[in-house]
Amino acid sequence: MTKNLFDPVAVRYDAIIPAGEPWIHxxxxxxxxxxxxxxxxQAADTLFFNADDYEDRYSAQDTIRAQGNxxxxxxxxxxxxxxxxxxxxxxxxCGRHDTLGxxxxxxxxxVRYAIEKRHMHACRQSFLKAALAWGHGLAKRDIAANINFFxxxxxxxxxxxxxxxxxxxxxxYVQLRAEMDVLALISNCxxxxxxxxxxxxxxxxxxxxxxxx
Amino acid sequence: xxxxxxxxxxxxxxxxxxxxxxxxxxxxxxANVSATFYNWENPCERYNLPDTLKAQHxxxxxxxxxxxxxxxxxxxxxxxxTVGWHDPLSGxxxxxLVAEKYGEARYQEHRNDCxxxxxxxxxxxxxxxxxxxxxxxxxxxxxxxxxxxxxxNMRFASGHSKAGMYLELRAEMNVxxxxxxxxxxxxxxxxxxxxxxxLSIRKVxxxxxxxxxxxSRPENERGFVLTERYxx
Numbered sequence: 001m002t003k004n005l006f007d008p009v010a011v012r013y014d015a016i017i018p019a020g021e022p023w024i025h026x027x028x029x030x031x032x033x034x035x036x037x038x039x040x041x042q043a044a045d046t047l048f049f050n051a052d053d054y055e056d057r058y059s060a061q062d063t064i065r066a067q068g069n070x071x072x073x074x075x076x077x078x079x080x081x082x083x084x085x086x087x088x089x090x091x092x093x094c095g096r097h098d099t100l101g102x103x104x105x106x107x108x109x110x111v112r113y114a115i116e117k118r119h120m121h122a123c124r125q126s127f128l129k130a131a132l133a134w135g136h137g138l139a140k141r142d143i144a145a146n147i148n149f150f151x152x153x154x155x156x157x158x159x160x161x162x163x164x165x166x167x168x169x170x171x172x173y174v175q176l177r178a179e180m181d182v183l184a185l186i187s188n189c190x191x192x193x194x195x196x197x198x199x200x201x202x203x204x205x206x207x208x209x210x211x212x213x
Numbered sequence: 214x215x216x217x218x219x220x221x222x223x224x225x226x227x228x229x230x231x232x233x234x235x236x237x238x239x240x241x242x243x244a245n246v247s248a249t250f251y252n253w254e255n256p257c258e259r260y261n262l263p264d265t266l267k268a269q270h271x272x273x274x275x276x277x278x279x280x281x282x283x284x285x286x287x288x289x290x291x292x293x294x295t296v297g298w299h300d301p302l303s304g305x306x307x308x309x310l311v312a313e314k315y316g317e318a319r320y321q322e323h324r325n326d327c328x329x330x331x332x333x334x335x336x337x338x339x340x341x342x343x344x345x346x347x348x349x350x351x352x353x354x355x356x357x358x359x360x361x362x363x364x365x366n367m368r369f370a371s372g373h374s375k376a377g378m379y380l381e382l383r384a385e386m387n388v389x390x391x392x393x394x395x396x397x398x399x400x401x402x403x404x405x406x407x408x409x410x411x412l413s414i415r416k417v418x419x420x421x422x423x424x425x426x427x428x429s430r431p432e433n434e435r436g437f438v439l440t441e442r443y444x445x
Binding site: 054055059060061062064065068069070071081083096100101102103105106107108110111112114115124139140141142144145146153154155156157159160161162163 | 263264283302309346351360361367399439
């Protein structure tokens with residue numbers, strides 16, 4: 001668990017993302033992105049793309065294999081499908097983030113909970129809405145396996161996967177440094193069927209600032 | 214229906230028709246088959262790693278498990294398995310990894326024993342179907358086992374698959390399957406020694422109402438219902 005303070009003078013962007021909303025934004029090489037779990041136990045479903053080539057995007061499998069560990073935390077390099085380091089996690093007061101649980105969708109909710117849940121809002125609706133609005137050809141095929149900041153999804157040595165509560169809390173944050181120009185796409189998760197957020201999705205805050213001169 | 218061998222380090226692709234089964238057999242022991250899957254009628258529907266893991270609360274694959282697409286449908290089911298554990302986590306080898314681990318071996322000097330990597334194999338095969346690197350889905354590593362400890366560390370289990378072991382996948386949709394026999398990216402073997410596998414394709418009955426993959430958990434029952442509705 002590591003902390004890092006930022007200089008408010010260098011802040012270039014500061015916004016609240018309500019639950020159920022997407023957010024898409026470019027982050028320039030050297031800039032820092034802090035994502036803050038404002039009220040605690042929220043999931044920030046996040047994708048990153050090389051800003052110059054969206055085909056070169058965050059790869060969950062390459063990232064966990066490169067570090068030999070399935071959890072993301074301080075020191076984790078987020079690896080792209082072409083083997084580039086997109087961003088590095090430089091501070092983390094939460095301690096562990098998931099990249100195997102993916103994003104909820106209407107269709108996966110029908111499988112996981114009930115076919116009658118089809119109508120309920122889901123992260124992949126938000127991803128698609130933001131990707132289509134951003135343009136530049138971004139489409140469904142670009143929505144790969146994502147990061148779930150603030151989520152705890154342990155894997156056991158016996159090969160099972162569980163969703164557990166308890167690592168994040170109000171005010172906890174993760175901070176990343178962009179190692180190249182990247183496009184960030186976040187869905188602040190609207191899930192109402194999973195106890196991971198106590199059935200109460202809450203806002204997150206994103207802050208971007210410039211590197212020190 | 215037919216049989217075929219995938220040579221070491223090679224690639225294979227085929228549109229598996231609904232209600233056919235693909236049996237993959239490790240001929241010599243120590244094989245690895247990286248694989249990914251698409252709905253051939255609409256390839257932007259494809260294998261989804263997180264949906265497969267979280268619907269079944271698993272971090273490995275074996276008999277009774279299914280591979281989900283991102284649309285809540287079952288692409289294929291694992292109907293037979295004598296290996297017991299297949300790795301869905303680690304992804305596939307790429308050019309940089311193979312060059313760093315095994316050095317360079319060009320076609321000019323090595324002919325068809327030249328070094329190949331799974332990622333490039335997949336992308337070339339995707340291109341034959343009008344798809345590209347943008348369409349790369351996560352990959353499964355059949356015949357390989359990677360255990361995750363309490364702290365999240367991933368450990369490759371050497372010597373996991375033995376000669377003659379096999380698994381059988383039943384296609385529940387018309388599924389573009391792409392396979393590559395390159396070594397597992399976490400295999401500590403310092404030598405480039407990919408292994409061949411035997412493929413055997415046969416027609417099978419549609420899953421019965423009490424099919425073990427369907428009944429293994431309520432999520433899969435719903436997954437099969439949604440898959441059947443797709444064909445109505």
